[in-house]
Amino acid sequence: MIVKTEYFSQADIEKNGNKFIIGNGYLGYRGTLEEFRKTELVALNMPGVYDTLPGKWTDSVNAPNPFYTYLEILGCEGKKETEILHPLKSKIVSHKQGIILDEALHFRETVFQTSQGNLTVSSKRFVSSAYYPILGMEMNITPKNPMEIVINTGIDKEVWDQFGPHLESGEASVQNDVLIYVCRTKEKGLNLTVQEKIAYSPYYETYENIENFPDKLMRIIKVRLKRGETFKFTKLACITLNQAVEESLWGLRYQKHYLMHRNCFRERFNSANIQVEGDGLAQLGISYSIYHLLILAPHHKKSASIPARGLSGQVYKGAVFWDTEIFMFPFFVLTAPEVAKTLLRYRIDSLPKAIQKAQEFGFSGAYYPWESIEDGVDACSLFNVTDVFTNRPIRTYFKDKQIHISSAIVYALDRYFKYTGDFSFLTEDTMQVFYEVALFYYSRIYNSQWQDRYILTDVTGPDEYHERVDNNAYTNYMAHFSFEVFLKYYGLFWSINQKSIIRMEDLKSKLSQVLAKLYLPKPNKNNLIEQFDGYFALEDISIEELKKRQLHPNEYLGGAWGLASSTQLIKQADVLTMLWHFKEQFSLDVLKANYEYYSPRTLHTSSLSACMYGLVASLIGKLDDSYRFFLDSALIDYEGKGGKYAGGIYIGGTHPASSGGAYMLMVLGFAGVRFEGGKITVKPNLPPPIKGLKFTVNYLGKLYQIEIKGSTGSVTGVESM
Numbered sequence: 001m002i003v004k005t006e007y008f009s010q011a012d013i014e015k016n017g018n019k020f021i022i023g024n025g026y027l028g029y030r031g032t033l034e035e036f037r038k039t040e041l042v043a044l045n046m047p048g049v050y051d052t053l054p055g056k057w058t059d060s061v062n063a064p065n066p067f068y069t070y071l072e073i074l075g076c077e078g079k080k081e082t083e084i085l086h087p088l089k090s091k092i093v094s095h096k097q098g099i100i101l102d103e104a105l106h107f108r109e110t111v112f113q114t115s116q117g118n119l120t121v122s123s124k125r126f127v128s129s130a131y132y133p134i135l136g137m138e139m140n141i142t143p144k145n146p147m148e149i150v151i152n153t154g155i156d157k158e159v160w161d162q163f164g165p166h167l168e169s170g171e172a173s174v175q176n177d178v179l180i181y182v183c184r185t186k187e188k189g190l191n192l193t194v195q196e197k198i199a200y201s202p203y204y205e206t207y208e209n210i211e212n213f214p215d216k217l218m219r220i221i222k223v224r225l226k227r228g229e230t231f232k233f234t235k236l237a238c239i240t241l242n243q244a245v246e247e248s249l250w251g252l253r254y255q256k257h258y259l260m261h262r263n264c265f266r267e268r269f270n271s272a273n274i275q276v277e278g279d280g281l282a283q284l285g286i287s288y289s290i291y292h293l294l295i296l297a298p299h300h301k302k303s304a305s306i307p308a309r310g311l312s313g314q315v316y317k318g319a320v321f322w323d324t325e326i327f328m329f330p331f332f333v334l335t336a337p338e339v340a341k342t343l344l345r346y347r348i349d350s351l352p353k354a355i356q357k358a359q360e361f362g363f364s365g366a367y368y369p370w371e372s373i374e375d376g377v378d379a380c381s382l383f384n385v386t387d388v389f390t391n392r393p394i395r396t397y398f399k400d401k402q403i404h405i406s407s408a409i410v411y412a413l414d415r416y417f418k419y420t421g422d423f424s425f426l427t428e429d430t431m432q433v434f435y436e437v438a439l440f441y442y443s444r445i446y447n448s449q450w451q452d453r454y455i456l457t458d459v460t461g462p463d464e465y466h467e468r469v470d471n472n473a474y475t476n477y478m479a480h481f482s483f484e485v486f487l488k489y490y491g492l493f494w495s496i497n498q499k500s501i502i503r504m505e506d507l508k509s510k511l512s513q514v515l516a517k518l519y520l521p522k523p524n525k526n527n528l529i530e531q532f533d534g535y536f537a538l539e540d541i542s543i544e545e546l547k548k549r550q551l552h553p554n555e556y557l558g559g560a561w562g563l564a565s566s567t568q569l570i571k572q573a574d575v576l577t578m579l580w581h582f583k584e585q586f587s588l589d590v591l592k593a594n595y596e597y598y599s600p601r602t603l604h605t606s607s608l609s610a611c612m613y614g615l616v617a618s619l620i621g622k623l624d625d626s627y628r629f630f631l632d633s634a635l636i637d638y639e640g641k642g643g644k645y646a647g648g649i650y651i652g653g654t655h656p657a658s659s660g661g662a663y664m665l666m667v668l669g670f671a672g673v674r675f676e677g678g679k680i681t682v683k684p685n686l687p688p689p690i691k692g693l694k695f696t697v698n699y700l701g702k703l704y705q706i707e708i709k710g711s712t713g714s715v716t717g718v719e720s721m
């Protein structure tokens with residue numbers, strides 16, 4: 001399946017950078033053209049590698065680009081001038097750019113008009129799924145008339161940074177015809193090595209020279225081509241951090257690497273992809289979403305996670321949010337349980353920092369970071385947005401009050417056991433996470449004596465526009481869930497290793513008393529659940545009214561002065577997310593009433609919102625709505641519709657949580673798949689354009705094929721894993 005564009009427009013450079021991104025969990029390469037540099041937002045993003053400059057926000061590091069290439073046409077008789085070809089300056093006759101989804105391969109083909117006739121440049125590139133530090137590229141150059149061409153290709157030392165520069169200028173060298181550029185990250189002094197080697201047929205009459213410029217290390221290859229003749233070269237590059245590349249693999253040829261990569265990615269893609277019958281748009285949406293999730297999977301490590309903006313750059317500090325556990329995790333646990341385990345291991349390993357954070361805020365247990373970077377350090381700033389009018393930072397209560405983050409980790413861990421049955425993962429470490437999170441919420445609840453109940457005050461729920469509220473329904477239910485889960489696994493673990501958890505017994509007995517009295521906001525007489533205490537008393541205005549009041553399209557709507565804060569308009573699914581998580585506890589009438597109430601009051605200014613509305617819509621039979629929300633989630637990066645600014649802060653990039661949401665919506669919503677007591681059941685809710693679905697999922701160590709046709713479905717065991 002191919003996703004492509006058939007024209008070039010400067011206005012689409014940022015969008016295409018996201019839309020046509022390739023990656024392998026270790027490295028992301030934005031969908032930019034070879035002639036582009038930092039001004040066009042080229043980024044080879046390294047998730048999990050961070051750098052912070054004094055007084056500035058953290059960024060994940062972007063590596064120098066070893067595929068930087070531009071062409072020059074040398075003057076000939078009558079046309080003495082040398083002509084540099086560049087998409088932003090030259091005349092373009094035709095242009096194609098895209099990705100082959102099941103190969104994770106980026107391609108482009110541009111026909112430039114030059115003073116000596118047309119010239120076609122085409123390229124392909126991949127970031128290897130088979131051996132992670134390696135990436136490859138192939139370029140073909142074909143002039144319509146005889147031409148003398150200079151190919152400038154090498155390593156672009158200049159790097160796009162948001163809060164950089166993060167790389168010290170490094171050392172360039174050439175060894176055995178390999179270009180090597182070694183630089184260091186500023187804060188931690190990590191050695192980042194970029195190597196590049198090229199191959200082309202000796203049959204061509206070429207002259208090659210290497211030059212080290214302050215901003216680039218380049219090969220300058222002069223070649224004389226006949227009419228219609230193609231000059232083809234291939235490149236391999238290798239980007240390593242404080243480590244050496246495995247010579248036996250680095251020594252392989254381009255074609256071998258390409259095939260290894262293609263076979264590996266294709267297998268992953270085909271086993272995860274969903275076949276949609278009767279609806280090309282939904283097919284595109286789901287395959288495109290699955291592609292985006294697969295290129296993020298950290299296969300290169302046993303403990304790593306996925307940033308909220310994937311591998312598309314440094315937005316949101318390259319940090320990991322609840323996006324991973326609540327929105328992307330279901331995809332991984334059902335299609336690649338070993339990746340799901342890697343994601344969880346990252347959180348288990350970062351427990352010490354979560355414990356430290358809880359202590360810093362005067363609590364006990366584990367308070368996971370809102371924006372998690374290496375080792376689980378919280379990168380979230382207390383002033384996370386800027387005011388568009390004054391350019392001053394706005395105090396936001398994300399880091400200190402979004403306590404629902406800890407429960408997200410517990411939620412994913414619980415899903416892991418439920419879906420995989422892999423209790424070998426229920427070790428002391430894992431048990432410790434259940435314990436510390438429960439302890440955190442225990443230390444955070446208050447006993448309201450006059451109401452005779454435990455409450456959670458001063459929190460920020462998923463809807464970030466209303467900060468510092470009391471008894472946010474989502475947070476309270478998730479805290480309650482965290483208590484229950486701890487008690488459940490405590491019981492299970494007791495039979496595994498009683499000795500190691502005896503120290504947790506005290507909390508166990510305290511929770512048994514607290515559980516029944518933790519306040520869980522219930523539906524009122526109209527079946528509505530109040531998002532937080534006092535929400536229904538806020539000004540009830542329409543979205544149109546809010547838009548009329550807006551003075552600037554990007555003004556921040558939350559916080560102390562935000563236009564939404566004093567109204568019932570919310571940023572994203574909040575009560576609806578809670579209802580999806582705990583759907584078994586509520587009647588259809590309650591689901592319906594809340595869906596109808598909160599829908600017109602939700603701005604969906606977070607990409608995490610649409611899928612939750614879509615999931616609840618599918619439960620209540622609003623199939624047109626669920627379909628619309630599916631397309632919104634699945635095609636957000638295809639259409640480039642994600643928000644670009646939060647206040648004055650740039651927040652562009654890819655939206656993998658939304659891709660994960662699209663997967664959930666199709667599997668759990670449209671197909672209505674449920675996993676209970678060792679059995680998979682289906683209860684299809686296919687929106688009209690979709691006639692059928694076919695996919696496989698992993699459940700309890702086995703692979704099952706699920707086939708939906710109209711309103712019926714079947715589940716068949718495929719093979720034992």
Ligand code: BGC
Pocket residue numbers: 308316321322323462464571572605606607608657
């Ligand atoms: C949303 C959060 C989300 C974050 C990263 C914010 O706009 O409100 O819920 O975790 O973006 O995607």
